[in-house]
Amino acid sequence: MDAAxxxxxxxxxxxxxxxxxxxxxxxxxxxxSYYFGSKYGLFEETFLRRGQVISKQRIDMLETLLEKGKPTxxxxxxxxxxxxxxxxxxxxxxxxxxxQARLHTEPPEISYKLRTHAYxxxxxxxxEALRLALPKLGELDAYWRMTLMVGTYLYxxxxxxxxxxxxxxxxxxxxxTEALIEQVTRFVVGGFQAP
Amino acid sequence: MDAAxxxxxxxxxxxxxxxxxxxxxxxxxxxxSYYFGSKYGLFEETFLRRGQVISKQRIDMLETLLEKGKPTxxxxxxxxxxxxxxxxxxxxxxxxxxxQARLHTEPPEISYKLRTHAYxxxxxxxxEALRLALPKLGELDAYWRMTLMVGTYLYxxxxxxxxxxxxxxxxxxxxxTEALIEQVTRFVVGGFQAP
Numbered sequence: 001m002d003a004a005x006x007x008x009x010x011x012x013x014x015x016x017x018x019x020x021x022x023x024x025x026x027x028x029x030x031x032x033s034y035y036f037g038s039k040y041g042l043f044e045e046t047f048l049r050r051g052q053v054i055s056k057q058r059i060d061m062l063e064t065l066l067e068k069g070k071p072t073x074x075x076x077x078x079x080x081x082x083x084x085x086x087x088x089x090x091x092x093x094x095x096x097x098x099x100q101a102r103l104h105t106e107p108p109e110i111s112y113k114l115r116t117h118a119y120x121x122x123x124x125x126x127x128e129a130l131r132l133a134l135p136k137l138g139e140l141d142a143y144w145r146m147t148l149m150v151g152t153y154l155y156x157x158x159x160x161x162x163x164x165x166x167x168x169x170x171x172x173x174x175x176x177t178e179a180l181i182e183q184v185t186r187f188v189v190g191g192f193q194a195p
Numbered sequence: 196m197d198a199a200x201x202x203x204x205x206x207x208x209x210x211x212x213x214x215x216x217x218x219x220x221x222x223x224x225x226x227x228s229y230y231f232g233s234k235y236g237l238f239e240e241t242f243l244r245r246g247q248v249i250s251k252q253r254i255d256m257l258e259t260l261l262e263k264g265k266p267t268x269x270x271x272x273x274x275x276x277x278x279x280x281x282x283x284x285x286x287x288x289x290x291x292x293x294x295q296a297r298l299h300t301e302p303p304e305i306s307y308k309l310r311t312h313a314y315x316x317x318x319x320x321x322x323e324a325l326r327l328a329l330p331k332l333g334e335l336d337a338y339w340r341m342t343l344m345v346g347t348y349l350y351x352x353x354x355x356x357x358x359x360x361x362x363x364x365x366x367x368x369x370x371x372t373e374a375l376i377e378q379v380t381r382f383v384v385g386g387f388q389a390p
Contacts, residue, residue, distance in 0.1 A: 014210025104355040105297045144378040151350025160299040167338045183339040187386035194385025
């Protein structure tokens, strides 16, 4: 599954073949088909093994916050982002983040069901929590901003190397993970608090 | 090129073959190779034919704003987003938006040069304009927020159908383009204005 994760991340769903995954892992294609049924089956398992963990971690962190009292928008956004940020500490985790960023531009029949399966319920709970923290935020606006937060972090955490390209030399440190989460959190909280 | 745009958008770079594009357009693969050199050559032309227009429109709109006086952050963000939003009015334009959203998760050798070629100089001018509009915004923060704005709109304009999935029935109208740009603008301006 690690090999599949790396291939799906690098080449997308359509660009990945079971033949190449078999070659990378020294198992036969028949064995992969036996365990996962098809390329889609393998993709599904590869995505869900991490997606479900992220979703569970998000819910746990939100519940911890709610037990302590009334969390701020900043605390809620930080809790939402933290489980995915943690994936950036290993190359394999980074592969997943690219795979996940790609997932949203894959054809609907590949992406929708999986995304909802993994993230549907945790996302709803964050929308509710954010509306409690920001009482002026209407229902539709809350969903919009949740969606825009997802777009923002998927891009920011996916090694798109846009910052390296744009910034004058020496200004930006690509290894500074603290700066990454701080920048994304501040931007997103600003977005949630907008009038 | 329209056929290539649709295929690259739907299947990504690795998933697209010259053979299928040739079949979709009723020309021979040899003719495509003759005109574009290779799959990468075709991808490059397909991306740049719109990317360069978007970049030029962004610069023109920014110059119009600057001639009229000192633009607000909201006006600058709106000018940056408008040329891509206009692409959403045709299916072919929407294909480009998906292709472009995918571009950032394609392997570096496919994506970096093209992105910088199309958008490098217009992006720099927007960073400068935004720093004039928001004097407290530091240089590194300005680049960060520009990057996060790009991530936000790429996701929001790419028909990811996330809003349809999440919102209660009847709350969200996917055809409401005005709401789309208004939501993205407000969120991004909030992000730029964050402390």
